[in-house]
Amino acid sequence: MNFFLETLKIIFLCIYYLMEFFLSFIYAKKKNVAGEIVLITGAGSGMGRLMALKFARLGTTLVLWDINLEGIKETARLARKIGAVRVHDYICDCSKRQEVYQVAGQVKKEVGDVGILINNAGIITGRMFLDTPDMLLEKSIQVNTMAHFWTVKAFVPAMVASNHGHVVTVSSAAGYYGVNKMTDYCTSKFAAVGFAESLALEMMAMKKNGVKSTIICPYLVNTGMFEGCETKWPHLLPIIDPEYAVERIVSGILRNERYIFIPRSLQLFNVVKSIVPAKTLDILYDYFGILKVMNRFKGRTKNTDEYIYRTKSIKPPGSLD
Numbered sequence: 292m293n294f295f296l297e298t299l300k301i302i303f304l305c306i307y308y309l310m311e312f313f314l315s316f317i318y319a320k321k322k323n324v325a326g327e328i329v330l331i332t333g334a335g336s337g338m339g340r341l342m343a344l345k346f347a348r349l350g351t352t353l354v355l356w357d358i359n360l361e362g363i364k365e366t367a368r369l370a371r372k373i374g375a376v377r378v379h380d381y382i383c384d385c386s387k388r389q390e391v392y393q394v395a396g397q398v399k400k401e402v403g404d405v406g407i408l409i410n411n412a413g414i415i416t417g418r419m420f421l422d423t424p425d426m427l428l429e430k431s432i433q434v435n436t437m438a439h440f441w442t443v444k445a446f447v448p449a450m451v452a453s454n455h456g457h458v459v460t461v462s463s464a465a466g467y468y469g470v471n472k473m474t475d476y477c478t479s480k481f482a483a484v485g486f487a488e489s490l491a492l493e494m495m496a497m498k499k500n501g502v503k504s505t506i507i508c509p510y511l512v513n514t515g516m517f518e519g520c521e522t523k524w525p526h527l528l529p530i531i532d533p534e535y536a537v538e539r540i541v542s543g544i545l546r547n548e549r550y551i552f553i554p555r556s557l558q559l560f561n562v563v564k565s566i567v568p569a570k571t572l573d574i575l576y577d578y579f580g581i582l583k584v585m586n587r588f589k590g591r592t593k594n595t596d597e598y599i600y601r602t603k604s605i606k607p608p609g610s611l612d
Contacts, residue, residue, distance in 0.1 A: 325350035333412030335362025337514035347375035385438035395445035435479030454501035472585035519589035523580025
């Protein structure tokens with residue numbers, strides 16, 4: 292009898308949450324984050340900087356981490372320029388566990404308990420696996436995966452204690468699909484997805500439903516990190532404009548979305564990947580140009596700020612508002 296009743300309950304809840312999911316495309320209430328302490332790693336450039344500026348406009352207290360002193364200072368300056376009054380920047384190499392714990396201690400003492408933790412810092416080598424030095428392989432895992440362990444260890448206990456908080460994991464489409472010349476990057480992003488999913492289940496097991504999780508998986512974002520990468524069918528898999536990506540990400544965080552795929556069509560590809568034979572998947576990889584996407588990869592070869600200043604919402608230093 293218990294089996295029958297519990298099965299009926301699960302069927303009902305599945306239907307309910309499916310309806311809720313589809314209705315979210317039309318309307319979903321956004322939470323108010325004014326006053327929240329938002330910590331963003333890798334905030335000195337690219338999407339990290341843009342996310343910082345989005346959250347600055349929402350009345351949050353910003354805690355910005357980056358290894359780049361010039362970049363982090365510039366992000367803080369831009370945030371204050373658009374009206375943010377509570378901005379704190381820290382130099383931190385997120386690949387180093389003790390440094391993360393040390394700087395986290397400063398944040399808790401000087402600013403307070405973090406309410407929204409955005410693990411955004413990431414690196415890519417863009418080489419064939421057998422040509423990649425061991426040191427770079429280790430660095431990819433340290434920055435793209437292990438850093439998440441240390442920041443969560445540092446800040447999530449306070450979220451658990453108050454049953455309030457949000458852990459945001461910036462992964463990638465490469466966290467679901469293997470790509471040549473991204474072996475170490477894909478490994479680290481697969482691991483980041485697995486970590487975030489498992490952490491969310493641990494929160495659920497502890498009945499800490501107030502601690503939310505969002506896993507972000509965009510395709511290639513045009514921030515400079517993937518400079519030189521090409522997409523075969525831009526209408527199906529476009530290289531993502533960073534302003535659009537960040538708008539979608541922040542909107543999803545405010546709606547407590549668990550997964551954010553950019554573009555949304557990646558969700559369909561996940562279904563296809565799980566049901567088609569391996570040989571079919573191989574020809575689909577070739578059809579979508581995944582085998583060649585990294586052929587002209589250069590990486591960040593110029594100051595990312597030059598691109599960001601060209602976006603609609605940010606003006607370069609010295610310009611008039």
